[in-house]
Amino acid sequence: NAGVTQTPKFQVLKTGQSMTLQCAQDMNHNSMYWYRQDPGMGLRLIYYSASEGTTDKGEVPNGYNVSRLNKREFSLRLESAAPSQTSVYFCASSEGGTLYEQYFGPGTRLTVT
Amino acid sequence: AQSVTQLDSQVPVFEEAPVELRCNYSSSVSVYLFWYVQYPNQGLQLLLKYLSGSTLVKGINGFEAEFNKSQTSFHLRKPSVHISDTAEYFCAVRTGGKLIFGQGTELSVKP
Numbered sequence: 001n002a003g004v005t006q007t008p009k010f011q012v013l014k015t016g017q018s019m020t021l022q023c024a025q026d027m028n029h030n031s032m033y034w035y036r037q038d039p040g041m042g043l044r045l046i047y048y049s050a051s052e053g054t055t056d057k058g059e060v061p062n063g064y065n066v067s068r069l070n071k072r073e074f075s076l077r078l079e080s081a082a083p084s085q086t087s088v089y090f091c092a093s094s095e096g097g098t099l100y101e102q103y104f105g106p107g108t109r110l111t112v113t
Numbered sequence: 114a115q116s117v118t119q120l121d122s123q124v125p126v127f128e129e130a131p132v133e134l135r136c137n138y139s140s141s142v143s144v145y146l147f148w149y150v151q152y153p154n155q156g157l158q159l160l161l162k163y164l165s166g167s168t169l170v171k172g173i174n175g176f177e178a179e180f181n182k183s184q185t186s187f188h189l190r191k192p193s194v195h196i197s198d199t200a201e202y203f204c205a206v207r208t209g210g211k212l213i214f215g216q217g218t219e220l221s222v223k224p
Contacts, residue, residue, distance in 0.1 A: 004156070040122070040216055040217075041216060042203055042214035042215050042216045042217050043157070043203065043214040044214070045211050045212070045213075048211065050210075058211060059211075059213075090156055090157070092156070092157075097210060098145075098207045098210060098211060098212050099145060099162075099164060099207065101159040101162070102157075102159070102212070103158075104156030104157045104158065105156050106154075106155060106156050107154075107155075107156055
């Protein structure tokens with residue numbers, strides 16, 4: 001039982017490049033989330049998916065797109081990376097909505113130069 | 114919309130001493146509050162949550178928190194900390210179906 005897995009663990013991009021962060025969970029959870037973590041700012045929600053087939057914007061969605069590929073997988077895409085997107089990205093999942101415990105992946109450290 | 118403020122960015126403490134990490138929330142009719150912990154180079158994990166009922170909530174690893182409606186606070190406490198409690202701690206509030214996290218408090222336990 002791996003829980004929540006994220007790939008890659010580290011990535012360096014040049015400004016303007018694109019990439020997709022992958023996330024998968026094996027707990028049969030309905031809801032999945034993408035957060036970014038920046039020093040002194042806690043975690044901020046980028047996008048979430050309350051159930052398979054649905055996605056919604058969080059606090060900081062600009063510059064990102066998401067796809068809920070199936071119940072297990074939720075990917076985050078940066079179409080044209082900017083230095084302001086340098087951050088640590090966490091994927092999380094929960095059985096139901098936000099009253100349920102969220103289980104977090106190990107994170108992806110992204111640097112945009 | 115709800116928000117949370119963590120009053121201390123860093124808390125240094127000696128091993129076996131008590132600790133309190135402070136969190137205030139903006140008032141609302143219904144409040145659902147959480148504490149998460151992040152150990153170095155890991156994702157977050159849930160320590161405890163308050164949904165309703167008893168205002169004293171017990172969590173994992175000997176932590177507890179008290180929901181205080183009159184002071185709009187949800188402070189996290191542990192009577193005796195260990196070196197292994199060194200981590201960053203996040204208070205969070207549910208609002209509009211989402212979790213809003215505070216800025217985090219770094220707890221550093223020294224021998």
